[in-house]
Each structure stands twice: as structure tokens, then as C-alpha cells.
Amino acid sequence: MKNRILVLFTSISVLFSCSSDDSDEQPNPPAQQNTVRLATDTTFGNILTDSEGMSLYFFSRDVKGDSRCLDGCLAAWPIFYAADLTLDDGLEASDFGEITRADGEKQTTFKGWPLYYFANDNAAGDTNGDQVGNNWYIAKPDYSLMYAEAQLVGRDSDGNLINFTSDYTPGDGLTFYMTNFTGRTIYTFMNDTNGVNNFTAQDFSNNAVWPIINIDIDRLPSILNADDFGTIDVHGSQQITYKGWPLYYFGQDVTRGDNFGINFPAPGVWPIANADTPTAPAN
Template identity: 55%
Template sequence: MKYQFKIAAFVAMCFTMSVLSSCSKDDNPSNPTSKGTTVKLATTTKFGSVMTDSLGNSLYFFSLDANGTSGCTGGCLAAWPIFYKEHLTIDTSLKAADFGVITRADGSKQTTYKGWPLYYYAGDVKAGDINGDGANNIWFIAKPDYTVMLANQQLTGNDGVQYNSQLQPGQEVTQYITDAYGRTLYAFAHDHNNTNVYTKADFSNNATWPIYEVDSIKYIPSILDKASFVKINVFGKSQITYKGWPLYYFGPDAQTRGNTKGVSVPTPGVWPYVNLNTAAAPIQ
């Protein structure tokens, strides 16, 4: 599960990307809502519905913002300017409750969606460009319908200890899968491929490790393979799996984005995080 990042390298790469323009973009986005809408949706062939400003400029999420504060500062902001509107008028298919505002360390304000601060990308030269998605595996086009997202931050267990990507005590920024709101999802080491062996039929232990229930698997961050996600039936409820691992929340995380307390319970490795490098669950 090794996925190591260095914060200084992030900032340097972010700054470098302010003068680079990617060749990848989506084709023919349509922006049906009026110019008076400050956040609207555009329909694209590659990404489906994406979020834009009133002029059709794409908006992005940053995976380092797992805890709801902005990790893009200094030179990073030259490449990824913040998006903020004091008075929002949103697309009718979006929910006002999903929007918020944070005050950044420098005192400026930034609009958030589902807890993710919103940004532009300087490499998008015209409305409809989506050149920033997947940049450094940490920037993703903002969408209203992600089933999972990715976070990058220091893991801290329920025991208060900081853990590295190998789940050994240590400091390291680790990438891991979350729900759409940045809330950590875990695997159970004793589960089998697409088989939940933890949850009881009466769900009496579900409060401690709630299953991640989904109606359907919609969109996922572009660096992940959608085929790795499957929906299984657990005593009449639908749970999502990743590479065969059923996914769970941890109750004491208190549905708070950025919390990773479950990685140390009862000992590291029993309830690990999952990411791009997670091995497939065993058949039995």
C-alpha cells in the first residue's frame, strides 16, 4: 500500500504546472444553464457532468484537502487559483447544502463543495477545457456524482499515533480512498473477495464498522479503474467493494472528513486503508 508523497514536491509541481498546458481535454462540453448561474454543470463525453463557473470554466478538487482545509498555498496558487463567490446561484440539479465557505490561512475565502475547496486550473485556456484532471494524481475535475474520492494526508490512528503508508509509526503523506465527502473507507483483513465476513445478519456490529452502502456505482476519480469497484449484497443491503475488498466506515471517525482513526484498530493492518496499490482480496 505504499503511496509516498512529499509536500515540498507538491508545491514545486503545482507551480511548474502554472506554465504548462496539458494536451488532454474533453470534447464538446455543453453548458445549458444561464450565465447568471455562478456554479453550473456541463455535460462532457469523458467525465459526464462536471462543475464549472458561470462562464463554463472547469472547477477542481485537490486530494490534499482531505480535512476540509486548503493544502494549496504559495506558488501552488499560481497554477490552481481559488474559486470563491459570496453569493452563489447554483444549477437546479445541485444541492445548496453541499456548498460551503472556508477561511484560508491568509484570511481569504474559498467556496467548497461536499467539503472540498474548489479551484481553477491555469492550464485551462478556454471555457470547457479540462486539462487539470489527474495532474500529479492529486487534482481531479469537480463532479457532483463521485461514488468515491481520493485523499492525501498523514494517517493518524485511534491511538493518536501517526502512521506511514506501511502502517508503521512514522510521518508520511499517504493516498487513500474516501467517500464523496472525504470520509475514510477501510477494508477488513479477514474478508474474502467480494465477501463480507464481518457484518452480522442483524447488523448489531454495524455501528462500529458501518458498511459503505451505495445504490449504484457512478463516477470515480480518473486514476482509478471503475471495473475494480463492485456492488455486493450484504443481508439485503448494497455494499461497495474495491478490488474485492468490502468497504467500511469506522464509527469513531464520527463521519468526519480527514479522520483515519480506524487504521490502528485493534492493531495496524486489521482495518487498513485502500488505494491504487492495494492488492486484490483473496478468493478465500
């Protein structure tokens, strides 16, 4: 009888011992990654990726907030969409949104810019799509400026819309130009000289018409060279310059992507700024 009790006790001990060992050997489930992550890249600094670390991109032609990448374009630039966003620390939910594209699909946006993948990125951390066609850029959360590509549209004296080409003659065609991160067009003034603002009144009474721009220029799309930017003092306020040209917004540009200043008061008096802008003449 004692031997039977001993055998039973031993069997129970072994059973509990095996159960404990099995439990200890169960692998921990992988940590759930956020749907949008904030990664650090050695070239670009902070960039946006999906949950697997695949890089996301902005398209210059999407300056108005709708997607201009349609049909065959999507083979190279698949859309990014996450119905339920979770975000890494440092990202704000208010900066994200979604659009319904012309093809009926939904797409996630960041500060109004639709987000995409690049088909030739093969592994997490790849950034092969940056500056492709001079109109695709790695998605950073904190660009100082953006590089747009769109039709220039002005107004005639009656308020009717007129399309302009890059040489400020009436016509159709896409033009590159700089905007701020939210798509507000940036201009130069033809009567300014290198490092000299010849427009703004000392009392800033005309600043509402052409507001001077003063933002930190430290996170730029890769097509722009930080050495081309500077700052000047304008009656006690700071204004940024590009290739010596003081930079301005236009007061009547109220919707992202507007560029109504290109023919106000006449075509080319207030040119847009882009990588082809010549150096401002000496004073």
C-alpha cells in the first residue's frame, strides 16, 4: 500500500513538473507595432514608416490634398491606408486624416499629404523612392518646406481663373514651386535685390498683402540645398531668403495649393520660388 501511494505521489509530481516546464517554454507573442511609426534614418533623420518599418512617401503633385497618383502610377507607388491608426510617441493624431480617392479607395494623409509606399523598397529602412522624378519625397513629420508640382492658376481683373505656364504666359503645364508644410505657396519679388526687401513698409502696413516668411529652415526636401537659404532683418523682424531673394506668402492664397499671386498685379512680378530660381542680383 505504501508503495502504491509513493508511486501515485511521484506521478503527480512529474505531471506538475512537466506542465510548468511546458508553460515556461511558450514563446512570448511579438509586441504589436503601431500602424505608423517614427523611425530614425541616418540620411533623413526622423521619417514615417508603417508597422513593419517600410518607408512612406509624399507626392509633390498632391499639394491640394487630393491624390494625383492614379491608374498606372499606383504600380510603383501603392497607397498607404490604416483604418485604425495607432501612433508612436512624437506623432499627433490630429495630424492624420484620410481621403476617398477618385478611384474610390481610402488613403491615409499626414498634414494633408496622402501617404504612399515605393514598390522598389524591398526591406524595412529602404528609402529608394526619395527624389524620384524630383516629385517624390520621403515622408518626414517636420519638413520646414515642401516641394510642390502643380498647375499655376491666377485670376483676371474680373476674378476669372487663368492657367499659367512656368514662364507666366497663359497656358497649361505643371510647375515646381516651394510651399510651407501645409501647402501655402512661397514667392519672391522681382524688385528685391540680394538680401534686401524693397517691398515691406517700415510700419508693416502692407504686410497683409505679401506677408514676409520667418520659419526655421532645417528640415528640407532633398532637392533643396540648405546653403541657399538665409535670413535678413526687415525693420526689426526676421525674413528668410532663398538664393538671396526675400520670401513671401500672398495674402489672397487661402486654400492649400493656391498660387493667385503669380499674376498680381501682373504676371511674373511675384514669381514662385523653386530649385531653378536664379540668384538674386546685387543691390
